[in-house]
Amino acid sequence: MGRYVVRRLLQLIPVFIGATFIIYALVWALPGDPFAGRCGDRGCPPAYIAEMTEKYNLDDPVLVQYFKYLGQLLQGDFGETFAGVQISQLVADAYPVTIRLALVALVIEAVIGIGAGILTGLRGRGFLDNLVLMSTLFLISLPVFVTGFVLQVVLGTELGIIKPSVSSDPGIGELIVPGFVLGSLSMAYVARMTRTSLMENRRADYVRTAVAKGLGPRRVVGVHMLRNSLIPVITFLGTDLGALMGGAIVTEGVFNVRGIGLLIYNAILTKEGATVTGIVTLLVLVYLLMNLLVDVLYAVLDPRIRYD
Structure with a gap:
């Protein structure tokens, strides 16, 4: 039974990575401005967009973004909301x-x-x-x-x-x-x-x-x-x-x-x-x-x- 549990836990790793990557890609890789409407009726200032883009690694390819996010998850860090509140x-x-x-x-x-x-x-x-x-x-x-x-x-x-x-x-x-x-x-x-x-x-x-x-x-x-x-x-x-x-x-x-x-x-x-x-x-x-x-x-x- 012990070996079976260990084997199943190892099998969960690729499943977890695949499922969370699909979720991440669906949320962050879709076309459109993720900051649209964040600053009211007027568009957000370029400095704000640049800061948030760097904070959420949006300039990187999706795969690189995901593995950076996965590294945060392994440390128990779920990230922050756009308002700076800890998601955890x-x-x-x-x-x-x-x-x-x-x-x-x-x-x-x-x-x-x-x-x-x-x-x-x-x-x-x-x-x-x-x-x-x-x-x-x-x-x-x-x-x-x-x-x-x-x-x-x-x-x-x-x-x-x-x-x-x-x-x-x-x-x-x-x-x-x-x-x-x-x-x-x-x-x-x-x-x-x-x-x-x-x-x-x-x-x-x-x-x-x-x-x-x-x-x-x-x-x-x-x-x-x-x-x-x-x-x-x-x-x-x-x-x-x-x-x-x-x-x-x-x-x-x-x-x-x-x-x-x-x-x-x-x-x-x-x-x-x-x-x-x-x-x-x-x-x-x-x-x-x-x-x-x-x-x-x-x-x-x-x-x-x-x-x-």
């Missing part, structure tokens, strides 16, 4: 909120999605199965911002159960409804995936063998069938954590959550290329590490999988 400080202020929101969404989609999938996958077709299928189809059909707006109006404005906008440093309780909204789409997919996987494994040979050996239903389901059925679900949940953190832009905007999503949205509006590059690079790193964790969990869930 902006991320440090916003990231804990987004992490809490993403974890709440992940727990909600895992508990409700897997629970609904297990109930329908074991019971087979019937009223409960049809109810879950219709409910998940309804969630899949609705855009996230519609779900968020409806819950905000009904639970916040009409019933007064929640605050329409969360506080600047929200706790877990305030993030339950935004977390449900953020994870609602993935929750529907998890429920359907778990249901399908369980229904397929119910007819597997190892399940029939376990039943024939006289094992109890709980042991057959919990030890044998469920562990194998959850492998695709764990894959989805592991990679979805990065997607939840990157896809929180809409949810954070609806509930005024001051996290990474709102930060990157404002950076796009103000054309803060350094901020966009730094945040997306961080999300790429989260994706890669979560994929590694999922691969390691495979061996825990399925004893047939061994890493030599």
